[in-house]
Amino acid sequence: MSDPFNAIRVWLAGLLSSLGLPASLVTVVMAVLGVVVLCSLILVLDIFLVWVERKVVARFQDRLGPNRLGPFGLIQPLADIIKLLIKEDIFPAGGDKIIYNLAPIMALATVLLLWAVLPITSTIYGTNLSVGILYIVAIGAISTLGIIMAGWSSNNKYALLGAFRTVAQMVSYEVPMVIAMLIPVILARSMGLSDIVENQTVWYVFLSPVAAVIVLLTSIAELGRAPFDLTEAESEIVAGFHIEYSGMKFGLFYAGELLHALTIGAVVSTLFFGGWRGPGAETFPILGIFYFFLKAFFFYWVIMWIKYSLPRIRIDQMLNFNWKFLTPLALTVLIVTALLDKVLPRDNMLWYSLGMLLANLVIIWVTLLILHSRARVERKRVAEPSPFASPERSGEAHPTSQPPQSPSPSSPAS
Amino acid sequence: MTSQQFIFIILAAITLGSAVMVVTARNLVHAALWLIAALFGVACLFVALDAGFLAVAQVIIYIGAISILIIFAIMLTRGVGQGTSTQTNANWGWGALLAVVFFGGLVWLLSLWSGFTTQKPEIGRAFDPLRQLGQALVSPNAYVIPFEVASVLLLAALIGAIIVAWDRRLK
Secondary structure (H helix, E strand, C coil): CCCHHHHHHHHHHHHHHHCCCCHHHHHHHHHHHHHHHHHHHHHHHHHHHHHHHHHHHHHHCCCCCCCCCCHHHCCHHHHHHHHHHHCCCCCCCCCCHHHHHHHHHHHHHHHHHHCCCCCCCCCCCCCCCCCHHHHHHHHHHHHHHHHHHHHHHCCCHHHHHHHHHHHHHHHHHHHHHHHHHHHHHHHHCCCCHHHHHHCCCCCHHHHCHHHHHHHHHHHHHHHCCCCCHHHHCHHHHCCHHHCCCCHHHHHHHHHHHHHHHHHHHHHHHHHHCCCCCCCCCCCCHHHHHHHHHHHHHHHHHHHHHHHHHCCCCCHHHHHHHHHHHHHHHHHHHHHHHHHHHHHCCCCCHHHHHHHHHHHHHHHHHHHHHHHHHHHHHHHHHHHCCCCCCCHHHHCCCCHHHCCCCCCCCCCCCC | CCHHHHHHHHHHHHHHHHHHHHHHCCCHHHHHHHHHHHHHHHHHHHHHCCCHHHHHHHHHHHHHHHHHHHHHHHHHCCCHHHCCCCCCCCCHHHHHHHHHHHHHHHHHHHHCCCCCCCCCCCCCCCCCHHHHHHHHHHCCCCCHHHHHHHHHHHHHHHHHHHHHHCCHHHC
């Protein structure tokens, strides 16, 4: 009774083979069924996410959010979907029809592909791929492609600019993300996500908090949400790569983004927060599903919290933050973790964890010191009057420095 | 025909069809996207051979890095992505000759190979090729010197890229 989903699976497989189907066909049928069930559940969850997103953003902005249709406005996303479906399907003139229609599908499908390796509980996972972390990185690469396709096929300069920005951001933020994801691999001695969760008797966030923060930040950047939403900066490039999309095709991009945010929460909780682990989850795997989604939704909430609290950063800040801060920090943490892993005794988990934690705290302290001195230099530079704005430097009286009541005869009109 | 052969034929047809489309597509962006399809087909062939690491590395390196670079280069070149460029240049004869010679050489090499009828060996669950690959890359008895030479080469390329992009006015 502790594991009803696998009980159903075993029962169904037994039923099929008692009907006289060959064993290999039963395996194929069960695999296809598993894929269909998992994808459908995730997509239904995605509809629900629209409601969650709207409710949470309303709370952050001191509003109520959807509250008319159904209890707590729960029917609202269905109404939204009907609206999206009956909207006119506009195709931009001079666009590339096949690629244009393929792009939103890729945007959502790449997110769904990530769920193939995420262990929802100890007994329910798509597959325990031996290269699970690399698989996540590879799927991220394919999702970049979907955005390029959308931007190019729309035949719109803003869309193309948005796609360029997205790719620049995704490709650069992949570097610290991959480096930071190597730290759970070092700690768990495996790249399989199920193995990483199995080995987390101590959550890895306590062993390497810096890596956890780097993975979360770079994932938000790869997702392209605020403060990294330069790809759809309304004041500069209108809506970025999905400017020409309307109706359900836009809906797929939107749903893909929401689901991607939840999936990132799930990945972060799997890598650093013990995934399905929790009290009683090992004896009752069904409890693991609860813990897994609890953690995933918590990080989804953190991502929303960041999105609705911070303004958008500039493109030079985005690149500087990645190349001058996150990448060196990730490399430092990786080197320190790899060295300490050889030095510290692995059989004594307490000393091992304490040593790792101490090293991370030292890294955080040194980073803060460096940032502090950098900030002082930067403040001094900004505080210095620039030659064009100050009257002493430019050598002549500035027109606005004079009192407005008495305009002097030598006003700059001459 | 076993299911493995069936899957192989489908994957090979997808890969080869996409490869043909790469060289026949009029629009260069389409050609780049077909190239991605062909590379993805090769990744699927690796999966069918139980070589998960190679498949994922293929997707990361060829689709995630090289193809995106190609698409960027095409999109940033004015007028190339409009489908108006010619498909051949003056050297097409030499190109065709080289392709035929190369294909003939490959066919001749494969005709000497006797492994067509061997079955794929069953790999147990305990076998971990990834760990063996990692150990071979840093073991002095195996590939540590090529590995280090490749790292030095990549480091030199990185430094070279920085030097090329260096803005000398900022000094």
